[in-house]
Structures are given as structure tokens and as C-alpha cells.
Amino acid sequence: MPREGTRFAADAMLGSLSRKLRAFGFDTAYYRRGGDEGILQLAKEEGRVILTSDRALLARASSKGVRVLLVEGRTDGRRISSLLGAAKEAGITLKRGDPLCSVCNGALAVVSREEAASGVPPSVLQRHRLFLRCEVCGKLYWRGGHWKKLSGLERAFGRRA
Numbered sequence: 001m002p003r004e005g006t007r008f009a010a011d012a013m014l015g016s017l018s019r020k021l022r023a024f025g026f027d028t029a030y031y032r033r034g035g036d037e038g039i040l041q042l043a044k045e046e047g048r049v050i051l052t053s054d055r056a057l058l059a060r061a062s063s064k065g066v067r068v069l070l071v072e073g074r075t076d077g078r079r080i081s082s083l084l085g086a087a088k089e090a091g092i093t094l095k096r097g098d099p100l101c102s103v104c105n106g107a108l109a110v111v112s113r114e115e116a117a118s119g120v121p122p123s124v125l126q127r128h129r130l131f132l133r134c135e136v137c138g139k140l141y142w143r144g145g146h147w148k149k150l151s152g153l154e155r156a157f158g159r160r161a
Helices: 012-023 036-046 055-063 076-090 113-119 122-127 145-157
Strands: 007-010 027-030 049-052 068-070 108-111 131-134
Touching: 007 012, 007 036, 012 027, 012 049, 012 076, 012 145, 036 049, 036 055, 049 055, 055 068, 068 076, 076 145, 113 122, 113 131
Parallel strands: 007 027, 007 049, 049 068
Antiparallel strands: 108 131
């Protein structure tokens, strides 16, 4: 079943950004291995927008009619700002879906505290009520300290539609 929202294919230099985009609700394939032809083919076949900091890949994708955005900056905050500016300039509307697993891009499902108990420290279980588990890799998530940092970055995308 296709996911809602903008779908990305991020190149090997954008791993950290890929993980955050997934958490923000963007289906993001992280293309770590292989040459430009592979990511170009992935983007064409799956209707993904390529995210890259490689100007040569930008030029190749553009010449082949593949949607591509140049992402600049060294920090995730600057990269997100760059992504938003590039999308606006290219006329690409960014639409978010439900949050996804930051590790594998899988769907997340709410699980009970009892189901989460064996996978989290007791102190986390005492302090939190909402737990999510990736349906693909099984990773557990909760709104811990990392959540505040992500929430600050996420604000750049505005409210969900």
C-alpha cells in the first residue's frame, strides 16, 4: 500500500537527515551504496525526489527529468532549511505522512506498556505512557529527551495538514 506524503531518495551523504525526515513523516529511502545510476533508477521507479549535496548528481538528475533537490549545510538544521528553500524554488510541495521508523523507514504502531516492558529500561517504563514499535525492525520509540530536539527541528515544516 503506497504511503501518503512526499517520498525522498537521499544520497549517502545525508544519513542523519534521512533519519529525521522519516521521524517527521517523510518516506525516505537512504541510498548508501551504489552509483548515481542506482539512485536515479530508484527515484524514477518509485516516484521519489532525490535529495543530494552532490552537484554532479543534481545535474545528472535534472538532465534526465528526475526531480532533485540540492541540500546544503553541515548541520541538520541548516540542511532542513536548505531543503525547504530548494523545494519552494522548485515548486515541490512537501506533504508529510505518519512518522516512520528512523532506522528502517517502516511503519510505527502503538503498543501497550506491557508489550514495551521487555524492550525499555524500567525508568522509561515508569515515566512514559506512549510507546511505538516499528512493524518491520521492532525498534521501540517513546517521547524521551531526544524528542525535544526533534520537535525543534520539525517546527520548520509547520503543522501537519
